[in-house]
Amino acid sequence: MAELHKRGIVAVVACSTPFVNLGRIQSAQLGAPGLPLLVIPHPVGGIALDQVRERAEVFAAQVIEFVKGRMA
Amino acid sequence: MSALADLLDATGAALEAEDDFDALNRLYCEKGWSDGLPLVPPSEQRVGDMLAYWDRPLAEPVAKIAPRWGEATPVRLAANAVMAGCRPEYFPLFVLAVEALCEESFNLYGIQTTTHQCAPLVMVNGPIGRELAINSGHNAFGPGHPANATIGRAIRLALVNIGGALPGIGDMSTFGSPGKYSYCVAENEAASPWEPLHVERGFPEEATTVTVIGAEGPHNVNDHESVTGKGILTMIAGTMAIPGANDATLGGGEPVIVLGPEHAATVATDGYSKQDVKRFLYEHGQVPLARFSEEYIERRLKKRFPERFAAAGVGAMIPLVKRAEDFMVIVIGGAGKHSAFIPTFGTTRAVTRMLRRRDGQPARSVSELRAQ
Numbered sequence: 001m002a003e004l005h006k007r008g009i010v011a012v013v014a015c016s017t018p019f020v021n022l023g024r025i026q027s028a029q030l031g032a033p034g035l036p037l038l039v040i041p042h043p044v045g046g047i048a049l050d051q052v053r054e055r056a057e058v059f060a061a062q063v064i065e066f067v068k069g070r071m072a
Numbered sequence: 073m074s075a076l077a078d079l080l081d082a083t084g085a086a087l088e089a090e091d092d093f094d095a096l097n098r099l100y101c102e103k104g105w106s107d108g109l110p111l112v113p114p115s116e117q118r119v120g121d122m123l124a125y126w127d128r129p130l131a132e133p134v135a136k137i138a139p140r141w142g143e144a145t146p147v148r149l150a151a152n153a154v155m156a157g158c159r160p161e162y163f164p165l166f167v168l169a170v171e172a173l174c175e176e177s178f179n180l181y182g183i184q185t186t187t188h189q190c191a192p193l194v195m196v197n198g199p200i201g202r203e204l205a206i207n208s209g210h211n212a213f214g215p216g217h218p219a220n221a222t223i224g225r226a227i228r229l230a231l232v233n234i235g236g237a238l239p240g241i242g243d244m245s246t247f248g249s250p251g252k253y254s255y256c257v258a259e260n261e262a263a264s265p266w267e268p269l270h271v272e273r274g275f276p277e278e279a280t281t282v283t284v285i286g287a288e289g290p291h292n293v294n295d296h297e298s299v300t301g302k303g304i305l306t307m308i309a310g311t312m313a314i315p316g317a318n319d320a321t322l323g324g325g326e327p328v329i330v331l332g333p334e335h336a337a338t339v340a341t342d343g344y345s346k347q348d349v350k351r352f353l354y355e356h357g358q359v360p361l362a363r364f365s366e367e368y369i370e371r372r373l374k375k376r377f378p379e380r381f382a383a384a385g386v387g388a389m390i391p392l393v394k395r396a397e398d399f400m401v402i403v404i405g406g407a408g409k410h411s412a413f414i415p416t417f418g419t420t421r422a423v424t425r426m427l428r429r430r431d432g433q434p435a436r437s438v439s440e441l442r443a444q
Contacts, residue, residue, distance in 0.1 A: 018240070018244065019244065021240070021241045022139065022185060022241060022242060022244060025139065025140065025236065025241065025242065026139060029139070029140055029141050
């Protein structure tokens, strides 16, 4: 994702809450400090399918807003 | 001005501070430069003493350490070795281990940042391990020997201070592991009935090597009753067959079977070569699919590994490795009827590196590695 971002291609990363710091540090270290981290509730593993769907909806809504913002 | 003084003169390379042990240690903790235990202040004098065992350029990084991808320069590594309490003669082996950890196939990024509890295990073979008195006998994985304690600790400090493996930021392990304080041992070659690990991995017997392994802690196998090789190996195989180990579902690692010398002697006397041991454990150390939960089978195994599990019935057996050769069999420890199993991160390959003199030949003594 960092490579795509650096090439100007729209890219986002889904990140559950405890991993946001790691994601920020990594994107900066990989030369893509502006790489958007879209935050979803933790945990992602070990949850029921309806909870997976909820997180996907949270993520999808953020992706749509992000893309709209890029097009505006 | 010396080469070291020149480097330390650069902005940010050194810190001026009062020579106050307690105040300095509070500072290290505040800065996140610590493993939580008191550290030896890395004064210019001590760092210089450490670098007496470095015969390559001081400013040239030997590796970049994930996840921060910090440059592991000799000076930074020497500072961490000092902080850990290493004696200067330990420095070449410590740096060799760092280089091995940073080889791509080891997957240090994954090992540093995972929620799993793995830590790099450094296994030493060869004469310089004996020269430095790296413990391979009683309590080898435990405390009491400066080389084991401080080389392993220096690696952890380098992973934190250069690599950025700060708990909850660059090191996301759910639990961590006692092995993250220090995890360094030597093989007890004198007590092994088989060829040592480094010879098996293609290095000359007179060479000194480090082998780094992305490992869980050792799981003990107590067997005071079996008097045959088959009996002991059956007990070890039973201990290995655990569904919660990453190896059971990822299968890309090289799990370690540590035979205590007494178990090894019984197994070898019954005619088992190392390869025979590996084949036996591959066949008998598999995990019955029935020991996984139905959800685990449906949601993970069948979806992530359909080629292996889509058609698998409850009677299916899951090997821990792709090939029997992927197991590592070593001999460590003192008297007693114990062996141990060390699972891995599952997506990591062990890396072995040889300690070389400037001319490329295997170093026979650490004195050959002093700067000219």
